[in-house]
Amino acid sequence: MKRFGVILALFLLPVSKANGVDIPEFCAHKTTFEMRTTNVIKRCNEDEISLGSGPITASLTAPKALNETLENRFRTAQASAAKEGVNLQITSGYRSIERQRFLFDQAVQKYGSYKTAAKWVAPPEISNHPLGLAIDVNYPNDPKAAKWLEVNGYKFGLCRVFKNEWWHFEGNIAPGWKCPKLLKDARALLQS
Numbered sequence: 299m300k301r302f303g304v305i306l307a308l309f310l311l312p313v314s315k316a317n318g319v320d321i322p323e324f325c326a327h328k329t330t331f332e333m334r335t336t337n338v339i340k341r342c343n344e345d346e347i348s349l350g351s352g353p354i355t356a357s358l359t360a361p362k363a364l365n366e367t368l369e370n371r372f373r374t375a376q377a378s379a380a381k382e383g384v385n386l387q388i389t390s391g392y393r394s395i396e397r398q399r400f401l402f403d404q405a406v407q408k409y410g411s412y413k414t415a416a417k418w419v420a421p422p423e424i425s426n427h428p429l430g431l432a433i434d435v436n437y438p439n440d441p442k443a444a445k446w447l448e449v450n451g452y453k454f455g456l457c458r459v460f461k462n463e464w465w466h467f468e469g470n471i472a473p474g475w476k477c478p479k480l481l482k483d484a485r486a487l488l489q490s
């Protein structure tokens with residue numbers, strides 16, 4: 299359901315706002331990380347990084363690295379957290395589909411079934427790590443710092459996704475939007 303909703307929004311956006319002037323694009327200054335809103339026609343300035351114009355969606359080709367907009371959002375959040383003495387670090391970002399499959403197969407061995415394993419490690423076909431659209435932050439030792447991102451991440455378009463993973467964040471909203479309700483665990487994605 300989530301992917302469908304995102305794809306639907308992608309199609310509706312240009313239609314409902316035919317001239318791109320009305321579609322906001324979010325930018326942050328490369329050194330001060332001060333945020334600014336422009337639009338998708340004007341785009342960000344050369345001394346800024348783009349935080350995108352909506353929820354971050356998968357590219358049509360298989361990526362080999364973390365989504366750049368997601369990385370920019372994290373860097374902006376990281377700079378803001380640092381001002382409050384909070385140290386945020388990405389401990390896992392892009393993972394190849396083979397790597398995700400390996401981790402999932404290990405979990406199946408450990409937990410005995412696909413369904414139970416999926417509670418703890420997302421199967422490769424539903425994980426957003428191979429799509430470059432997910433980051434694990436301060437895993438496994440610093441849930442306190444990650445909590446800062448859970449509370450403040452929406453300002454930068456970053457949301458915690460699962461109730462059982464305090465470390466996992468995605469760019470599933472535009473900066474400033476409200477984060478969706480937490481899913482119980484990755485198995486919620488299997489049902490959609």
Ligand SMILES: [Zn+2]
Nearest residue numbers: 432433434466
């Ligand atoms: Zn994760």
